[in-house]
Amino acid sequence: MKKIAAILLPLVLLACTPIAAAVLVMAVAGPAAGEQLRTIACGTGIPATGEWRPPFTQPYTVSRRGFGQQFHPIHLRWEHHSGQDLVSQPGPGPVVAIGPGRVAFAGVSRGGYGNYVDVAHAGGVSSRYAHLARIDVRQGQPVTAGERLGVEGSTGTSTGNHLHLEILVRGVATDPVPWMLAHGAPLNGLAVTATPTGPSEGSGAATGAAGDTGGTAAAMQAVTMQAVTEGVMEGGIGFELPAPGTPRQASLRNPPLPIPDRVKTRYEAAAARHAIPWALLAGIGMEETGHGRTTATSSAGAHGLMQLMPATFAAVGVDGDGDRRADIRNDADSITSAANYLVRSGVTDGPDGVVKALYAYNHATWYVNDVLHYAHAYGGGIVLGDPTGCGAPTRNGSGGGGDPALPPLTSDRVRQLLQWAGSQAGDAYVMGANGPDAWDCSSLVQAAFARIGISMPRTAGAQRAWLAKGNGFRVPPGTERPGDVIFWDSYLGPSRIGHVMLVWDPATRTTIEARSRSLGVGHFSYAAGPSHHIYEIWRVGNMADQPTVTR
Numbered sequence: 001m002k003k004i005a006a007i008l009l010p011l012v013l014l015a016c017t018p019i020a021a022a023v024l025v026m027a028v029a030g031p032a033a034g035e036q037l038r039t040i041a042c043g044t045g046i047p048a049t050g051e052w053r054p055p056f057t058q059p060y061t062v063s064r065r066g067f068g069q070q071f072h073p074i075h076l077r078w079e080h081h082s083g084q085d086l087v088s089q090p091g092p093g094p095v096v097a098i099g100p101g102r103v104a105f106a107g108v109s110r111g112g113y114g115n116y117v118d119v120a121h122a123g124g125v126s127s128r129y130a131h132l133a134r135i136d137v138r139q140g141q142p143v144t145a146g147e148r149l150g151v152e153g154s155t156g157t158s159t160g161n162h163l164h165l166e167i168l169v170r171g172v173a174t175d176p177v178p179w180m181l182a183h184g185a186p187l188n189g190l191a192v193t194a195t196p197t198g199p200s201e202g203s204g205a206a207t208g209a210a211g212d213t214g215g216t217a218a219a220m221q222a223v224t225m226q227a228v229t230e231g232v233m234e235g236g237i238g239f240e241l242p243a244p245g246t247p248r249q250a251s252l253r254n255p256p257l258p259i260p261d262r263v264k265t266r267y268e269a270a271a272a273r274h275a276i277p278w279a280l281l282a283g284i285g286m287e288e289t290g291h292g293r294t295t296a297t298s299s300a301g302a303h304g305l306m307q308l309m310p311a312t313f314a315a316v317g318v319d320g321d322g323d324r325r326a327d328i329r330n331d332a333d334s335i336t337s338a339a340n341y342l343v344r345s346g347v348t349d350g351p352d353g354v355v356k357a358l359y360a361y362n363h364a365t366w367y368v369n370d371v372l373h374y375a376h377a378y379g380g381g382i383v384l385g386d387p388t389g390c391g392a393p394t395r396n397g398s399g400g401g402g403d404p405a406l407p408p409l410t411s412d413r414v415r416q417l418l419q420w421a422g423s424q425a426g427d428a429y430v431m432g433a434n435g436p437d438a439w440d441c442s443s444l445v446q447a448a449f450a451r452i453g454i455s456m457p458r459t460a461g462a463q464r465a466w467l468a469k470g471n472g473f474r475v476p477p478g479t480e481r482p483g484d485v486i487f488w489d490s491y492l493g494p495s496r497i498g499h500v501m502l503v504w505d506p507a508t509r510t511t512i513e514a515r516s517r518s519l520g521v522g523h524f525s526y527a528a529g530p531s532h533h534i535y536e537i538w539r540v541g542n543m544a545d546q547p548t549v550t551r
């Protein structure tokens with residue numbers, strides 16, 4: 001049994017009386033409660049990190065047919081299902097090894113697996129890949145993580161193309177969903193490319209008087225440690241600034257100039273406030289005014305060091321130096337407002353988001369490439385954002401509020417969701433952790449929904465974008481139900497979502513969440529939510545990642 005910190009005991013004991021009844025009363029679904037809709041995929045392929053990775057390189061869905069007792073549609077009885085079913089999109093697709101090892105078996109099963117491959121990994125771990133249409137490896141062959149093993153199929157006892165993935169630890173099958181989460185490779189449906197072999201092209205060292213290097217590990221560590229000072233951070237975030245492309249204009253003629261100390265200090269302060277690389281702001285400052293060396297108003301009417309239009313400044317202008325006024329000609333205000341504009345334009349939404357935000361700043365491809373060229377010259381850096389690029393909402397023209405026509409989760413699914421999440425009370429908060437005994441805010445929410453067959457993105461911001469894409473809908477404060485999701489701003493600054501939690505009991509305004517390093521996982525109050533710059537409550541639709549398939 002998990003140990004629950006003494007400070008949390010009163011809340012936990014109160015909240016755990018009887019949750020099933022509360023959920024049944026408050027999570028009553030509408031007439032379409034039984035309807036299950038397919039999730040809308042969110043994001044693009046991301047690189048694999050660490051030793052483990054999912055068994056597909058293309059997007060995939062996680063079937064509700066997971067580990068444990070399942071009804072077999074062919075045998076027409078309840079049986080133990082020893083793995084997790086996955087379906088590539090579009091399929092059938094190639095199946096790859098989840099980690100390095102050696103092929104222990106490659107052939108045809110006498111039972112229901114059909115064509116299958118077993119890979120033996122270090123530490124007594126084995127992975128099994130069943131129902132393959134074709135096997136591309138031989139017994140005894142060493143394989144690396146991401147190496148192709150075969151092609152997804154429907155051989156053996158199966159009702160359609162899919163992959164049956166098993167994880168065996170010292171010969172005993174274990175649930176692949178929490179196991180993969182705990183090993184840094186969540187089964188979240190995202191395409192995962194090959195593991196990178198080195199730093200991205202174009203992320204070189206600084207030149208001239210800039211004085212900072214652009215090493216990936218050093219840059220990530222510096223930005224990460226800065227964000228951690230507030231005690232709250234998620235894993236699974238951060239990506240390098242994209243390399244410049246072609247064409248370029250000014251940067252072909254004008255080398256990056258030394259940055260005056262006072263200007264660099266303001267770049268760094270604005271970047272820290274909005275969790276973006278200071279070099280990106282320096283790239284804009286160099287392109288626009290040579291870091292303030294040009295002071296004239298542009299022919300288009302733009303003002304200040306970062307050359308913002310008055311109408312734009314009216315919308316995004318902020319006080320950057322603490323004098324309680326936003327002045328378009330004040331360097332600190334200009335730089336901080338430019339950072340605010342980039343964030344509002346989606347600069348944290350993956351590498352493509354960086355390009356789109358710069359294009360919004362100045363509608364020219366050469367401008368985007370000039371700025372990125374200068375940014376890399378000044379050291380590049382890591383954007384604290386979601387590398388998947390979840391993108392804007394699309395379903396039913398739902399805009400930022402999602403799709404209110406969705407049927408909400410059924411009561412039994414809400415009960416399962418919260419019972420599992422509540423069982424994690426007392427666990428530690430560790431940034432980047434994926435369980436089983438430590439979580440950050442978004443990994444706990446992601447894992448909870450995975451327990452009911454719904455694959456969410458990894459970070460709080462991407463989860464909100466995923467919901468707005470058409471997988472949920474926003475609800476007004478005061479109408480929330482158990483199992484709803486709450487977002488607010490945190491360590492990423494006032495303009496970005498940085499924290500996520502699950503509504504436990506609306507009557508007492510309590511959550512189940514991974515709150516912080518000092519408080520860990522437990523039941524907390526969300527009564528102070530309206531005091532945040534961002535405070536949103538969302539209801540997840542009654543989604544199903546994939547129609548049932550079987551082994």
